[in-house]
Amino acid sequence: DAGVIQSPRHEVTEMGQEVTLRCKPISGHNSLFWYRQTMMRGLELLIYFNNNVPIDDSGMPEDRFSAKMPNASFSTLKIQPSEPRDSAVYFCASSPWTSGRDGDTQYFGPGTRLTVL
C-alpha cells in the first residue's frame, strides 16, 4: 500500500497567488482530513470528509480556504488568495472509520510545506 499521497511536497509562491494542494487517500478509506501545522499553533484540523461529503469545516481559517473531494480517491485544498501567514505544513490524513466502530485511527501523508512570500 502506497499510503496517503500528497502533492506537491514543497510549494513556494507569492502573496496573492492561488495555491492548490492535492491528496490521494489510502484506497478503501472513507474518511479524509486536512490539517495545518505551524510552530505557533501546532497541528490544527481544518476540515474532514466522510464518504466524500464535508462533515465539518469549522476549522477552516477564512473564506480564502476551500476544500473539495470529488471522488473517493482525490481531494484538494485551495487557498485563494494566499498570504504569508498561510505558510505552514499541510497534512492530509485518511481513515477506515466504519459505522458503529469507535476509536478511529488516522493515517497521515508526508505533508506539503507551503511558503508564501
Added chain:
Amino acid sequence: LAKTTQPISMDSYEGQEVNITCSHNNIATNDYITWYQQFPSQGPRFIIQGYKTKVTNEVASLFIPADRKSSTLSLPRVSLSDTAVYYCLVVGASSMFSGGYNKLIFGAGTRLAVHP
C-alpha cells in the same frame, strides 16, 4: 472532546524504558485513547490505541487505569530513532457525525529526546 495534558518534553538514554503519561480528566464513555508519533518533516504516525486496562503491540504498551482519567505510553528499551514528538488524543468516532471531530486537537505533544 476530552482535553489532554502531557509533559512538554522528556529526556532518556538508549536502552531505557520511557513512560509518558497523559491526563484526560473529562474523558467520555465512548472515547478511546490514541497515541501518535511524529518525526521531523513527517506526518504523525499511529502508535497504539486503547479503551481500558492494558494494550500491547510490537512498538509500545498503553496502560489505562480503571477510572480512565489518565493513560501511560510505555516505550521499552528506546533507541535514538525513538526521538520524536508523541501526541495523546482522546476521541470517540461515534461523535463524528455530530461534529465531534471539529475539536480534534493534537496539542503540543511531548518532545522525547533519546541520548546515546
